[in-house]
Amino acid sequence: MTRKEFIDYLVEIILKVMLIISSISLLLIIGFLFNKALPFLSKPEATTFFTKVQWNPKGNEFGILGLLIGTFTTTFGALLLALPISIFASIYIAEYASPKLAKVVYSSTRILSMIPSVVIGFLGLVIIVPLIRNSANGNYTGESMLAGIIVLAIMVTPVMVGVTVSALKNVPYSYKEASFGLGANKIQTIFKTVLPSARNGILAGAILAFSKAIGEATAMLMVIGTTANLDLANFSIFNPINSLTTTIAKSISEAPIGPEQDSLFAIAFILLIITLITNIVIHKISRKG
Amino acid sequence: MKNNNKISHLILEYLIKLSGYAIILIVAVILGNIFYRGLFYQNQFIFSLNDVLDTSPEGMLTALINTLKMTFVAVLIGFPIGLGTAIYLIEYKIKNRQIKTIINFSITTLGGIPSIIYGVFGLAVFGIYFKFGLSFITGALTMALMMIPITITSVKEELIAVPSTYREASFGLGASKSQTIFKVVLPSAVRGIINSFLLSISRILGESAALLVTVNAASRTLSLYIYGIRGNEELSLERFYALIGQSAMMLTILIIIIVYIAQMIEKKRSKK
Numbered sequence: 134m135t136r137k138e139f140i141d142y143l144v145e146i147i148l149k150v151m152l153i154i155s156s157i158s159l160l161l162i163i164g165f166l167f168n169k170a171l172p173f174l175s176k177p178e179a180t181t182f183f184t185k186v187q188w189n190p191k192g193n194e195f196g197i198l199g200l201l202i203g204t205f206t207t208t209f210g211a212l213l214l215a216l217p218i219s220i221f222a223s224i225y226i227a228e229y230a231s232p233k234l235a236k237v238v239y240s241s242t243r244i245l246s247m248i249p250s251v252v253i254g255f256l257g258l259v260i261i262v263p264l265i266r267n268s269a270n271g272n273y274t275g276e277s278m279l280a281g282i283i284v285l286a287i288m289v290t291p292v293m294v295g296v297t298v299s300a301l302k303n304v305p306y307s308y309k310e311a312s313f314g315l316g317a318n319k320i321q322t323i324f325k326t327v328l329p330s331a332r333n334g335i336l337a338g339a340i341l342a343f344s345k346a347i348g349e350a351t352a353m354l355m356v357i358g359t360t361a362n363l364d365l366a367n368f369s370i371f372n373p374i375n376s377l378t379t380t381i382a383k384s385i386s387e388a389p390i391g392p393e394q395d396s397l398f399a400i401a402f403i404l405l406i407i408t409l410i411t412n413i414v415i416h417k418i419s420r421k422g
Numbered sequence: 423m424k425n426n427n428k429i430s431h432l433i434l435e436y437l438i439k440l441s442g443y444a445i446i447l448i449v450a451v452i453l454g455n456i457f458y459r460g461l462f463y464q465n466q467f468i469f470s471l472n473d474v475l476d477t478s479p480e481g482m483l484t485a486l487i488n489t490l491k492m493t494f495v496a497v498l499i500g501f502p503i504g505l506g507t508a509i510y511l512i513e514y515k516i517k518n519r520q521i522k523t524i525i526n527f528s529i530t531t532l533g534g535i536p537s538i539i540y541g542v543f544g545l546a547v548f549g550i551y552f553k554f555g556l557s558f559i560t561g562a563l564t565m566a567l568m569m570i571p572i573t574i575t576s577v578k579e580e581l582i583a584v585p586s587t588y589r590e591a592s593f594g595l596g597a598s599k600s601q602t603i604f605k606v607v608l609p610s611a612v613r614g615i616i617n618s619f620l621l622s623i624s625r626i627l628g629e630s631a632a633l634l635v636t637v638n639a640a641s642r643t644l645s646l647y648i649y650g651i652r653g654n655e656e657l658s659l660e661r662f663y664a665l666i667g668q669s670a671m672m673l674t675i676l677i678i679i680i681v682y683i684a685q686m687i688e689k690k691r692s693k694k
Contacts, residue, residue: 137598144600145514151506152525155570159528162535162543169546218441225442229435238442241449247677248452249628251645252670256455258652259663287448294445320431341534348536350631351645355652378538378631385542386549386556386635401542408539412531 163405170402173395182399186365188380195396197403203374206278207357208346210370211285216339218286219293220328226294227301228323239298246291254355257284262356269371276358279370284352289342296341300334301327337418344411348404350378359383377404459663460671468664474672479640482669485647486676492558492633492643493626496565501619503566504573511574512581513603533571540568541632549636561637565626572622580614581607613687620684624677644673 134142173179173195185196222242226235261283266275304327312322328335358373359380381401388394461469477483507529516522544564545556554560584607592602608615630645637646651657651666 137601141598141600144603145510148506148510148514151503152510154503155507155532155574156525156528158567158570159532159535161547162532162539165543165546165551166539218444221438221441222445225438229438230442234442238445241446245449245452247624247628247681248456249630249645249673249677251628251630251648252456252674253452255648255666255670256452259459259666260455287452290445318431320434324434344534344536348538350536350538351634351649355649378536381542382538382631382634386545398542398546401539404536405539408535409531412534415534416527416530 163409166398166402166405169395169398173392173399174402176392179399188375195392197377197380197400200375200377200380200400203278203357204347204376204378206370207281207285207353207374207376208343210278210282211289211346212339212342214282214286215290215293215342219290219338219342220297220335222290223294223297223301224323224328226298228319228327239294242291242294245287246295250288250349250352251355253284253288254352257352257356265371271371273371274358274373276356276373277371278357278374280356281353281374281376282370284356285346285349288349288352289346292345293338293342296338297331297335300331300338303334304330333418337415340411340415340418344408344415347407347411348378350382354379354382456671456674459667461667463660463663463667468660469668470664473665473668482644482647482665482672485642485644485669486672488558488641489627489643489645489676492562492565492641493623495559495562496569496626497619497623498566499563500566500569501573501622504570505577505615507570508574508577508581509603509608512578513599513607529571529574533575536631537568537629538631538635540564541635543567544632544636556636556638558637558641561633561641561643564632564636565629568629568632569622569626572625573618576618576621577611577615580611580618583614584610613690617684617688620680620687624680624684627677627680628673644669644676648673 174182179195182195182197183201184198185194186199186202187194187196188199222238226238230238257280261280262275262277264275265277265279266273269275269277308326308330309322312326317325353376357376357379359375377400381397381404385394385397385401388397461467473482475481475483511525516525541564544560544567548554548560548563549556554563588606588610589602592606597605628645629643630649633643633646634649637643642650648666648669651662651669654662657665
């Protein structure tokens, strides 16, 4: 083997090793988490995991229903809030704004995405929480589901806008030309031709936003109050709440080894499964587009 | 009928423009608050170098230094792996189609995993299995892992941007594969790769969730410092606002600086 060939061979092997490391990481994560979650999930307590509302590991209560409700209400609430604004703002960027203004709006979302979640959480804590505390009728601390919803909505907007603007710009001009040619005005063209055509991209964006919102931990820890137990009798968006991520983040590093720690790993595994399913869905949708 | 249509259209157009302006307003308010609260509390100037340059174990500067140290180690380990993987994916052919799909899916999904899960994994593997416990190295290795998918995605794009004619010319001149990669492709993509490098750094500077569960108090990074202020019950209201305001502002400034440098490099490239 010549020297050149030997170096080529060496380089290819080194790069291949790096590829292998990257490729099996996902499997390792799934495997390790599953392994850590198994001791808990295979116990009889596990059957009440999904049906009980109370999460009180020290008191031997392991229901994550309250946490699931917390996670999904904040996530869907955030999407409900962020989607319309993001889509409309994206239409503004792609169809209405002058190039300068479009750049300003778009760059604003880029800047927003750079701000770390602790800082957003901090602002949520010092602005939004007091706002809720003072505006809501009743004895509320302000740390609430609503605060979580607002904070998450802010955090997913950049992703949503980025993907939607991309999808809108990818709609062939000929579609719009045809629509105008048929006598439609701008709004009709946008809502009846462009948006439907960009539907897949927008959907992918929404699911990406969902995925980001579901996994957010730090900002949520700072604004939703993290009381473990959901009071279903007094359900209100002004009430504090707990989510899957906050429960894990708060307790896992200090949890004593045993059922308590195992149950937290089980929660993490559930969250991982949700994330994987979401990613598969995104993958399938992007294929269709 | 025609009038109805016109009104609803006008309303929609109005809402569209409003949304655009709302975004600018919201981001301006956010940035404004970060800087205002870093400098003032209730109209009093609170920014203090004493607080910012505090090198005590619980101080802000210690946290900042930890952030820089941890980022350095994470990048040292994670970036080369990501870079190497991206190079292999773009420059070499993977013959088996199914394996190629699985690999790509694997890496893309890896990028979509929430950071808290990375933290839990890091805790399980580095903390518990390798017995490093809650420590600097557990956190750093976890962040190194996080860097991998981020790096791969952005470097891939930079490598794809290198015209294939460059590679063809290089082979045509008799260069070997590795010579082509290291003397033609990479130098051509180097500005973009540095850009990716800086942007991925900017993302892990602000990382908190993964470190929350893998790091001990001594190795606390700036983002954990900010988070920790909230749990500190000994602070008076003034001190709380002063410390959290300043630290949040400093972290944001740090990230902005890195992103700005990355953009400057990007701009220079397009001027070529």
